[in-house]
Amino acid sequence: MPRSKEEAFNEIVRRVRKECFGKGPERIQTYFIHNMAISLLYGNLTPTEKFISQTPEGAEMVRAARTKMIQQRYAQMVPEGMEELVGSRLLYLFSDFKVEADMGVSVFIFEQPIQTDHSHPPSER
Template identity: 60%
Template structure:
């Protein structure tokens, strides 16, 4: 794993830990063109897993996880992300599979990402 990928993953982990009280256990990120694609494993807190044990709770956790992240990123890129990447963050697309506790985030940057 390159230093840039490692630092990018650390930014994501810290932000999610600060926001939800727990960051992902493992993150795998690849850079391609102007995108960073991250797969995040082990995201949910014990409380979220309990809440998600019902159909209504599962929807609630899914909505909270995706909406909160998208809302946060729409206001501003996480501290240090654009400096690390050398380009402006334009969009974030994210979703989480609650039942399997993994998420995918696709970060779209203004310019091509250099390793």
């Protein structure tokens, strides 16, 4: 059964997060809108990050570290297969993380509109 473009995109995002943090998100929802891929990431925190984030200072440290690491990772190298999958060059990544909700969001901005098959709902893996 062929995977949807959203599912394939989610796997790339999951792989990068796992490489960076040792754990990938438990669930990713991605929406393609014009030249953007918007990914909502749930269940990201490692046990160590959960422990550190029990104080407001620790939570801010985890948020800042996660955000900075992801932005640096994508600035160094676009993940293998991402641009080929969407058919366009990645221009920018905007990313943030809500520690209390264990939820992240990444907005990928591509050079050209992303061609999609709108007959399928967004993937929720």
